[in-house]
Amino acid sequence: MIEAQLGRCVASWYPGATGVTGAARLSGGASQETWKFDIVHPDGDVGAILRRSPPGYAASPSPSRGVDLDGEAVLMQLAHDAGLPSPRVMHVLTPADELGRGFIMMRVEGETIARKILRDDEFAKARPLLARQIGRIAAGIHGLPHARLPDLRTNTTTAEIADLTRDYQKSNWPRPVFELALRWLADHDPGPSHEVTLVHGDFRHGNLIIGPDGVRAVLDWELAHFGDPMEDLGWICVNSWRFGEIDKPVGGFGTREDLFAGYEEAGGKADPDRVMFWEVMGTLRWGVMCGRMMQRFRNAPDHPMEQAMIGRRSSETEIDLLRLLAPRGK
Amino acid sequence: MQDEPTPSELIKAVADFLRNEITPVIKGHNAFKLRVGINALDLVTRQLTLEQGSDAAETARLKQLLGSDGPLIELNRALSEKIAKGEVDLQTPGLKEHLWQTTMDKLAVDQPNYGSYKRELGTK
Numbered sequence: 001m002i003e004a005q006l007g008r009c010v011a012s013w014y015p016g017a018t019g020v021t022g023a024a025r026l027s028g029g030a031s032q033e034t035w036k037f038d039i040v041h042p043d044g045d046v047g048a049i050l051r052r053s054p055p056g057y058a059a060s061p062s063p064s065r066g067v068d069l070d071g072e073a074v075l076m077q078l079a080h081d082a083g084l085p086s087p088r089v090m091h092v093l094t095p096a097d098e099l100g101r102g103f104i105m106m107r108v109e110g111e112t113i114a115r116k117i118l119r120d121d122e123f124a125k126a127r128p129l130l131a132r133q134i135g136r137i138a139a140g141i142h143g144l145p146h147a148r149l150p151d152l153r154t155n156t157t158t159a160e161i162a163d164l165t166r167d168y169q170k171s172n173w174p175r176p177v178f179e180l181a182l183r184w185l186a187d188h189d190p191g192p193s194h195e196v197t198l199v200h201g202d203f204r205h206g207n208l209i210i211g212p213d214g215v216r217a218v219l220d221w222e223l224a225h226f227g228d229p230m231e232d233l234g235w236i237c238v239n240s241w242r243f244g245e246i247d248k249p250v251g252g253f254g255t256r257e258d259l260f261a262g263y264e265e266a267g268g269k270a271d272p273d274r275v276m277f278w279e280v281m282g283t284l285r286w287g288v289m290c291g292r293m294m295q296r297f298r299n300a301p302d303h304p305m306e307q308a309m310i311g312r313r314s315s316e317t318e319i320d321l322l323r324l325l326a327p328r329g330k
Numbered sequence: 331m332q333d334e335p336t337p338s339e340l341i342k343a344v345a346d347f348l349r350n351e352i353t354p355v356i357k358g359h360n361a362f363k364l365r366v367g368i369n370a371l372d373l374v375t376r377q378l379t380l381e382q383g384s385d386a387a388e389t390a391r392l393k394q395l396l397g398s399d400g401p402l403i404e405l406n407r408a409l410s411e412k413i414a415k416g417e418v419d420l421q422t423p424g425l426k427e428h429l430w431q432t433t434m435d436k437l438a439v440d441q442p443n444y445g446s447y448k449r450e451l452g453t454k
Contacts, residue, residue, distance in 0.1 A: 174406040177429055179413040180420075239446060246445040306366050312373060315436040319446045322433055326426050328453070 009097040031057045052102030071150040073103040075221040084140045108217040114205035114243045131254020135262025142197040142229040155227035171291045177318040181284045193228035203232040204241045234278020239320040287317030338378040345371035376439045384435035
């Protein structure tokens with residue numbers, strides 16, 4: 001059924017398209033779906049992706065923090081126009097499409113699964129180059145022109161600490177290591193950043209499509225906001241995204257030095273102390289999120305065991321916080 | 331008194347059956363869920379084996395640190411509160427060692443293959 005709807009939609013803006021084929025649901029919950037499909041065209045089929053909230057659902061998944069799909073489309077298109085690796089947005093859904101809210105973009109082929117990117121031979125040549133390249137991309141994102149950006153929330157270190165404290169307390173489960181981290185964050189809060197830019201907000205494995213030639217696309221702008229650009233650099237250094245390659249702080253493939261070098265090549269100015277602060281914050285953030293998964297597991301009618309097991313991963317962030325804040329032998 | 335076999339023996343037997351006999355014949359998303367399920371059973375086996383000893387040691391350390399007694403969760407609440415208020419910190423004798431030992435004992439159950447844990451086991 002969705003192929004017929006998509007076919008009608010595509011025919012209305014893609015000259016020569018005769019329909020769509022191979023529609024398959026990729027991921028997402030009830031309120032937000034991702035579909036892949038091919039646009040059938042006499043000059044050759046074109047791979048595409050639909051991101052949508054189906055009819056009857058609001059376009060924003062989590063109103064307090066999230067960017068809605070219209071905002072995501074604008075950000076992706078701006079990134080694309082700026083020459084950053086970002087899929088071209090082909091069409092923003094209209095009511096006449098009867099497909100709900102969302103957009104259709106070009107499909108970028110490549111890998112998002114960290115373990116493959118870090119271990120498979122086909123990425124061996126790309127791995128040593130990724131940290132620097134990601135630094136350049138981050139600088140590009142942070143340099144996107146304010147005036148053309150959609151309406152986004154603003155985040156600061158102080159607000160983020162308060163937010164994390166609240167989320168942690170909601171779990172009502174005592175974690176002395178998290179308390180230690182919250183205390184450390186409050187004591188070391190660097191205050192407002194003199195530079196406030198667009199921040200991607202979830203810049204890490206899973207949201208980067210990578211090929212043998214390097215990064216091909218940055219995805220998932222749902223958590224984008226205005227704030228301290230060092231937040232993105234800190235988040236990608238969190239140990240939870242190193243997948244066992246713990247001596248390579250940037251995504252398990254590179255060094256902070258390479259990340260910062262790339263960032264500065266593309267006109268950014270890295271502040272290693274603020275990056276380290278955000279790495280601690282990000283480590284705690286992921287730990288608190290794991291705890292929230294546990295709550296969701298308890299509340300969901302089908303008690304999904306994947307979420308239960310993610311709940312048991314909070315302790316991974318506890319050991320990482322101790323390694324950062326209270327290293328042994330010192 | 332309940333009879334043998336023990337819960338951990340039963341769970342291990344089920345996990346081994348799923349791992350060795352069922353995994354090879356399951357495909358797709360259910361293969362992923364099966365792996366998660368087996369991991370959960372393995373975690374429970376580790377907890378049944380290790381929990382008593384580590385909880386007893388943690389309780390003893392917390393009594394010493396706090397100078398008070400109570401159920402383990404209440405002792406942890408009390409320690410959390412003291413850290414939040416700044417009444418104890420990393421300069422407090424025994425706190426750092428306590429947090430490290432408690433965290434290592436958690437990882438031994440939750441995720442003994444986690445990179446940071448394996449590294450710290452080797453550099454004690």
